[in-house]
Amino acid sequence: MTEATTDTDVTKPVTAVPGSGTARVAVTPAAAELLPKLTEIHGPLMFHQSGGCCDGSAPMCYPDGDFKIGGSDVHLGDLTIEGLEKPIGFYMSSSQYEYWKHTHLTVDVVKGRGSGFSVEAPEGVRFIIRSRLFTDDEMRELGDL
Amino acid sequence: MAMYAAPGTDGSVVTFKPRYDHFIGGEYVAPAKGQYFENPTPITGQTFTEVARGTADDIEKALDAAEAAAPAWGRTSVGERANVLNKMADRIEANLEMIAIAESWENGKACRETLVADIPLAIDHLRYFAGAIRAQEGGLSQIDNDTVAYHFHEPLGVVGQIIPWNFPILMAIWKLAPAIAAGNAVVLKPAEQTPASIHVLMDVVADLLPAGVINIVNGFGVEAGKPLASSSRIRKIAFTGETTTGRLISQYASENLIPVTLELGGKSPNVFFDDVAAQQDAFYDKALEGFTMFALNQGEVCTCPSRALIQGGIYDEFLGQAVKRTEQVKQGNPLDTDTMIGAQASNDQFEKILSYIDIGRQEGAKILTGGEKADLGGDLSGGYYIQPTVFEGDNKMRVFQEEIFGPVVSVARFTDYDDAMSIANDTLYGLGAGVWSRDANTAYRAGRDIQAGRVWVNNYHAYPAHAAFGGYKQSGIGRENHKMMLDHYQQTKNILQSYSDNAQGFF
Numbered sequence: 345m346t347e348a349t350t351d352t353d354v355t356k357p358v359t360a361v362p363g364s365g366t367a368r369v370a371v372t373p374a375a376a377e378l379l380p381k382l383t384e385i386h387g388p389l390m391f392h393q394s395g396g397c398c399d400g401s402a403p404m405c406y407p408d409g410d411f412k413i414g415g416s417d418v419h420l421g422d423l424t425i426e427g428l429e430k431p432i433g434f435y436m437s438s439s440q441y442e443y444w445k446h447t448h449l450t451v452d453v454v455k456g457r458g459s460g461f462s463v464e465a466p467e468g469v470r471f472i473i474r475s476r477l478f479t480d481d482e483m484r485e486l487g488d489l
Numbered sequence: 490m491a492m493y494a495a496p497g498t499d500g501s502v503v504t505f506k507p508r509y510d511h512f513i514g515g516e517y518v519a520p521a522k523g524q525y526f527e528n529p530t531p532i533t534g535q536t537f538t539e540v541a542r543g544t545a546d547d548i549e550k551a552l553d554a555a556e557a558a559a560p561a562w563g564r565t566s567v568g569e570r571a572n573v574l575n576k577m578a579d580r581i582e583a584n585l586e587m588i589a590i591a592e593s594w595e596n597g598k599a600c601r602e603t604l605v606a607d608i609p610l611a612i613d614h615l616r617y618f619a620g621a622i623r624a625q626e627g628g629l630s631q632i633d634n635d636t637v638a639y640h641f642h643e644p645l646g647v648v649g650q651i652i653p654w655n656f657p658i659l660m661a662i663w664k665l666a667p668a669i670a671a672g673n674a675v676v677l678k679p680a681e682q683t684p685a686s687i688h689v690l691m692d693v694v695a696d697l698l699p700a701g702v703i704n705i706v707n708g709f710g711v712e713a714g715k716p717l718a719s720s721s722r723i724r725k726i727a728f729t730g731e732t733t734t735g736r737l738i739s740q741y742a743s744e745n746l747i748p749v750t751l752e753l754g755g756k757s758p759n760v761f762f763d764d765v766a767a768q769q770d771a772f773y774d775k776a777l778e779g780f781t782m783f784a785l786n787q788g789e790v791c792t793c794p795s796r797a798l799i800q801g802g803i804y805d806e807f808l809g810q811a812v813k814r815t816e817q818v819k820q821g822n823p824l825d826t827d828t829m830i831g832a833q834a835s836n837d838q839f840e841k842i843l844s845y846i847d848i849g850r851q852e853g854a855k856i857l858t859g860g861e862k863a864d865l866g867g868d869l870s871g872g873y874y875i876q877p878t879v880f881e882g883d884n885k886m887r888v889f890q891e892e893i894f895g896p897v898v899s900v901a902r903f904t905d906y907d908d909a910m911s912i913a914n915d916t917l918y919g920l921g922a923g924v925w926s927r928d929a930n931t932a933y934r935a936g937r938d939i940q941a942g943r944v945w946v947n948n949y950h951a952y953p954a955h956a957a958f959g960g961y962k963q964s965g966i967g968r969e970n971h972k973m974m975l976d977h978y979q980q981t982k983n984i985l986q987s988y989s990d991n992a993q994g995f996f
Binding site: 386392393394395396397398399400401402404406410411412437439440443444447454455456457458459460461462463465466470472473474475476477 | 837
């Protein structure tokens, strides 16, 4: 099992796997290590960022296509994971994106037991989002989705 | 003060079993795959029992039991069903202390809340629906002299319910009481963070219920929740949680063409108008307490008043006193009756809250108090404690827009009524809100103008059984509490009867 972080000093910047993500979303080494194992169990995967209560604000990881993406969603990018043939899409509802678009997201994994139907929970871990603000220059370059 | 002994130690009022199986068809049944998962208490982080790890096979077995029980249960008289609910309430009341301490140990919440709120509210809820089902009447309409339309309430049959971890027992009873009062059989999946306390409750009420009316399958969402929510054998699914899972459950429900009720949280505004501080009296003190309500249940409440909006004329003074009031919140061992705020329910929840405190800082929100994890020392060092935290900032920041589900409030200033309503409604959600004013007209108008399903006026965090609870906007679909809840667990049978002997005249 991937060793999830127990470091709760969240003020330390997280390190994303170089080249794993896009300008908007990336993954940490711990998350990148876990995803191929989850793919073995569940097949190709996808992420949809949740909002609302309980485990809201956590990214949900599903078998690709299990959650139907619709016209109200935006595609933030694809995560390239070593050992996986296909990249993993990362989506969010467009209304939520309006409040999130000024931040860069990094998918990390911690020990825990998130509810919801996210596939990692039975492994005793939970994906969470680490965020940082885009600089003004980044915002100009990125434009809108 | 009183300190309850920790479960598993001498003198504890509750003893958990070392292992809990599924409760199916009136008995405990081992999981089909033989697997169990560890259940830690967030108070110390230590495992105290293990729980069946359910899969699709276990859900099918529970559905078999529910399908077998539903027809007979649906035909019992409302008087019989009401008696069962009332007896359950009496039994829980007689064991209140045991169940309350089990709930605190399970979830991490302060026992003063489980002893005087969670469990008493659950008891009252059962009694309310025992009364409501007996008082419910169908209808008849005389169409013409010889034709009558009768409207009967009939149960749906077998329903699925997925329960959150913030009020494991109260939220289960919120869903169970109307469902079984209306004559349905239930397959219920507790949250995987809090799978055990419901079994402590079932132990004291199980013999009152016919086998199969309530079935409990534990396990993870992906392994047990999904086969339940996507089953073509349920006639309705109810879920409390977050938006992505809410959408996923709706997608499954659309495939089976069944109704859903969803309660998906919020980012509730708590609005304090200038006139609150017109006098330094009991009401002003109540308003300060109203601000501090964000710390109730460690902020793990869907209606947490996590955005405080304060009018410019009293902003500095009121906020200064509110921060002092917040600093008086006593954090400690949840089993100490003096403790006001306990542990967050799980490690991932704890980590998520800290990551939000970090993004709030990055966005430039100012921390007025708190902002750190709390180490309470001794055994409690392994638990998940966070200081009550007050942010000051702007409503566009992410800490103002996302449900942190921790003891964190974000404060902003408003100028006048229109500004207050504009900020209050600038959110994706609409579950709860608070309005504080001495002016009845202002309070009434604000109550109507805020787009939320529950607006507390001059109070907060009260949950009586006969006040409807549910969301506007992305906070969900349907209501809980109140007799209208029965509608979510019933379907309407119309019998259109002719009392005429004559042909209708078409052929």
